Amino acid sequence: MQSFTEENYLKTIYNLASKQQGEVSTNALAEMTATKAASVTDMLRKLADKQLIHYKKYQGVRLTEEGERLALQIIRRHRLWEVFLVQKLGFGWDEVHEMAEELEHIRSEELVVRLDTFLGNPQFDPHGDPIPTPTGQMPEMGYRKLSDAEAGEAVCLRAVMEHSTEFLQHLNHSSLTLGSIVTISEINAFDKSVLVQVGNDRTVFVSHEVAKNLLVS
Amino acid sequence: MQSFTEENYLKTIYNLASKQQGEVSTNALAEMTATKAASVTDMLRKLADKQLIHYKKYQGVRLTEEGERLALQIIRRHRLWEVFLVQKLGFGWDEVHEMAEELEHIRSEELVVRLDTFLGNPQFDPHGDPIPTPTGQMPEMGYRKLSDAEAGEAVCLRAVMEHSTEFLQHLNHSSLTLGSIVTISEINAFDKSVLVQVGNDRTVFVSHEVAKNLLVS
DNA sequence: ATAAAAATTTAGGCCAGCCTAAATTTTTAG
DNA sequence: CTAAAAATTTAGGCTGGCCTAAATTTTTAT
Numbered sequence: 001m002q003s004f005t006e007e008n009y010l011k012t013i014y015n016l017a018s019k020q021q022g023e024v025s026t027n028a029l030a031e032m033t034a035t036k037a038a039s040v041t042d043m044l045r046k047l048a049d050k051q052l053i054h055y056k057k058y059q060g061v062r063l064t065e066e067g068e069r070l071a072l073q074i075i076r077r078h079r080l081w082e083v084f085l086v087q088k089l090g091f092g093w094d095e096v097h098e099m100a101e102e103l104e105h106i107r108s109e110e111l112v113v114r115l116d117t118f119l120g121n122p123q124f125d126p127h128g129d130p131i132p133t134p135t136g137q138m139p140e141m142g143y144r145k146l147s148d149a150e151a152g153e154a155v156c157l158r159a160v161m162e163h164s165t166e167f168l169q170h171l172n173h174s175s176l177t178l179g180s181i182v183t184i185s186e187i188n189a190f191d192k193s194v195l196v197q198v199g200n201d202r203t204v205f206v207s208h209e210v211a212k213n214l215l216v217s
Numbered sequence: 218m219q220s221f222t223e224e225n226y227l228k229t230i231y232n233l234a235s236k237q238q239g240e241v242s243t244n245a246l247a248e249m250t251a252t253k254a255a256s257v258t259d260m261l262r263k264l265a266d267k268q269l270i271h272y273k274k275y276q277g278v279r280l281t282e283e284g285e286r287l288a289l290q291i292i293r294r295h296r297l298w299e300v301f302l303v304q305k306l307g308f309g310w311d312e313v314h315e316m317a318e319e320l321e322h323i324r325s326e327e328l329v330v331r332l333d334t335f336l337g338n339p340q341f342d343p344h345g346d347p348i349p350t351p352t353g354q355m356p357e358m359g360y361r362k363l364s365d366a367e368a369g370e371a372v373c374l375r376a377v378m379e380h381s382t383e384f385l386q387h388l389n390h391s392s393l394t395l396g397s398i399v400t401i402s403e404i405n406a407f408d409k410s411v412l413v414q415v416g417n418d419r420t421v422f423v424s425h426e427v428a429k430n431l432l433v434s
Numbered sequence: 435a436t437a438a439a440a441a442t443t444t445a446g447g448c449c450a451g452c453c454t455a456a457a458t459t460t461t462t463a464g
Numbered sequence: 465c466t467a468a469a470a471a472t473t474t475a476g477g478c479t480g481g482c483c484t485a486a487a488t489t490t491t492t493a494t
Binding site for chain 3 (some may be wrong): 220259260263274332434
């Protein structure tokens, strides 16, 4: 059984690893967990002792199979609780992260099974992230960034890559919602900002910075 | 902001205090929290420093107004989550205590407000315990024990005073459910066990030990 | 190729929450 | 009323998770 803190490290290692290739660095972990590098080293030694990560001094870190299984379990719980908070309690998608960070640590297999059923076995969380399967598989979605689409294309908004309150509220403000079909009417050659057509009558300005954080298919 | 552990102490002090009068003893707390008396003393000093309890060495402990407010807030969360687990997720009333012990510590005022609304502002948890109001009042129910009722009386089963899995499963087994109206057909003079009539055709044997833990009105 | 910079680890320490053993206070029994 | 028993507190110590400062290793830039 892992502590709250150990679970957070595993989840963070998974998330960092999936945004890059090769090993995750101590410094990156320190930044994500808002601790100091020395503290991270302490924890890595502990996780390595428990066989949850592969760790060689100065060489960065990688999850073992068991570590990845646990990380996916925690991410699964996090995303299911986010669905609950949005779909059942009516929170905005910009309000649920902190609460889900706490709820994900509730220790009961049965609770997760029942929650999943109660929610109708959702495949995605409110941010469009896929929910890992009960057996610990992370569905591969193969989306690309809106910033990589070409003028004239029509694409569907599928997920966000940035979960900050500010970013999500900005999308609320622009009335860009997941599931919308948008047509790219213009890409600015200078700043790569995008004008997209939503539905029949609305045109929305999307900066390159924002477009890079929107996943479409 | 209190720690997980401090919250548990406050809740435990409240619960012990409501089952007696006067101060709560160090030993009683040690037993309830499954720790040693010396550890309890440490924590009492800390809670006293924070003005959450009245504490004089060797004299036992009592919640301050602020301490009671916090305790009731935690108990409110606990009971709301129990309602959620039973009503929405379909758990048995004998399965939810451990999970609620964890869920009660999730820190979000807004979450509690929305959960309460989602559940339809329940007044009682699955064990018949009243849910403290948002402002921190514990409703007084004025029930009495089934063991104090007289032969011939018809009473309604309202709550249980014992929350152990074993006790609750025993009631399941006897098909004694809260809300049932039972008529006391016989009280055994020797062991004080009770025969009760449930509905029209069922008679259930209730030992004195069990009857002492059933609240009726 | 090597010196400076950056990343990482080690050493030593702090705090929360627990422990045991010993000391102290309160309660109880005779 | 006092001695034994029970309850409680104090003293000192442990572990988890964090810290700073110093040492070490790796990377980068000349």
